[in-house]
Amino acid sequence: MKKQYIIPIFVPHLGCPNDCIFCNQKSISGQKKSVTKEEAKKTIDNYLASINKEDAEIEIAFFGGSFTAIEKEKQEELLKVAYEYVKEGKVESIRISTRPDCIDKETLKRLKQYKVKTIELGVQSANDYILKRANRGHSFEDVKKASKLIRWYGFKLGHQMMIGLPESTRIDEINTAKLLIKLKPKMVRIYPVLVVKNTKLEQEYEEGKYQPLSVVQAIEICKEIVRLFADKNIDIIRVGLQNTNEISDPQNKQSEVVAGPYHPAFRQLVESAMWYDAIVGKIKKLNVKVKEVEVTVNPIDANNVIGHKKENVLKLKDTYDVDLILKQDEKIKQGKSKIKVTKTYID
Numbered sequence: 001m002k003k004q005y006i007i008p009i010f011v012p013h014l015g016c017p018n019d020c021i022f023c024n025q026k027s028i029s030g031q032k033k034s035v036t037k038e039e040a041k042k043t044i045d046n047y048l049a050s051i052n053k054e055d056a057e058i059e060i061a062f063f064g065g066s067f068t069a070i071e072k073e074k075q076e077e078l079l080k081v082a083y084e085y086v087k088e089g090k091v092e093s094i095r096i097s098t099r100p101d102c103i104d105k106e107t108l109k110r111l112k113q114y115k116v117k118t119i120e121l122g123v124q125s126a127n128d129y130i131l132k133r134a135n136r137g138h139s140f141e142d143v144k145k146a147s148k149l150i151r152w153y154g155f156k157l158g159h160q161m162m163i164g165l166p167e168s169t170r171i172d173e174i175n176t177a178k179l180l181i182k183l184k185p186k187m188v189r190i191y192p193v194l195v196v197k198n199t200k201l202e203q204e205y206e207e208g209k210y211q212p213l214s215v216v217q218a219i220e221i222c223k224e225i226v227r228l229f230a231d232k233n234i235d236i237i238r239v240g241l242q243n244t245n246e247i248s249d250p251q252n253k254q255s256e257v258v259a260g261p262y263h264p265a266f267r268q269l270v271e272s273a274m275w276y277d278a279i280v281g282k283i284k285k286l287n288v289k290v291k292e293v294e295v296t297v298n299p300i301d302a303n304n305v306i307g308h309k310k311e312n313v314l315k316l317k318d319t320y321d322v323d324l325i326l327k328q329d330e331k332i333k334q335g336k337s338k339i340k341v342t343k344t345y346i347d
């Protein structure tokens with residue numbers, strides 16, 4: 001299987017007609033001004049120079065702002081740069097992310113012309129009250145219409161949703177995941193809300209009007225949402241914001257994060273917690289008092305079974321007095337496991 005690479009080009013706040021309560025795209029992308037075609041080309045060339053092209057599947061991704069809200073000429077200027085690389089066979093595909101209310105037939109035809117393959121929509125919530133509260137400036141109806149149109153035109157559809165928005169509850173977030181599944185995305189990103197500097201949310205946080213989720217709360221909700229998408233074979237391409245100088249521990253001087261469920265290995269925490277639940281669930285079904293259990297998984301899952309800083313091994317010992325022995329076997333499918341009780345308390 002080919003290794004996938006993404007060349008990210010950030011278009012911070014370019015064209016975005018909005019000012020969502022949680023967003024300061026300039027902080028998130030670590031870039032203060034709009035991107036020119038020369039800069040885009042330089043970024044692509046630099047990435048290409050560092051990628052081993054054999055066995056590589058390379059995609060150029062315009063992330064950050066709302067690509068299709070940018071003026072048409074600027075969209076075309078950037079798309080033309082990316083499309084040249086597709087035509088030359090140096091890059092396989094192009095991806096953009098945008099707002100659901102900035103999708104129409106004319107826009108999609110333009111994106112088709114430049115061989116854009118994937119369109120990711122910032123959905124955030126399926127609850128119109130929460131969207132309004134977050135100052136998103138669009139409704140869930142916009143998401144439904146845009147998603148259908150994107151699929152109808154033959155693009156790969158991606159959704160981004162958030163947990164922990166002001167006044168959003170676990171039920172709202174599970175409901176959002178269920179409603180998104182009905183719109184048949186190929187991929188999703190799940191972002192716990194972080195309080196970022198120079199946003200309206202920071203102001204609310206300082207005034208005590210907004211309380212972010214803790215890391216533990218965010219993990220608990222993400223576990224349920226990841227399971228819902230995974231059960232429908234929807235690719236979960238990200239859980240938690242990507243770690244950068246700006247999105248890092250709030251204690252770090254360069255960090256733009258003020259508060260919220262930040263963790264450098266957030267996804268691993270979620271996946272490890274899911275493995276822990278699965279192992280405990282299997283042990284509980286056994287009709288013996290287990291002392292030691294051997295869990296065999298695919299090597300890809302090994303770290304998540306053990307947990308971040310061996311958390312699962314320690315918790316299993318602490319809570320149930322069970323020793324976990326990890327075995328790896330490439331023949332076992334990713335996500336599956338074999339469990340064997342190797343010692344019981346009667347032995």
Ligand code: SF4
Nearest residue numbers: 016018019020023065
């Ligand atoms: S639509 Fe996107 S880029 Fe614009 S303010 Fe909201 S989150 Fe930021």
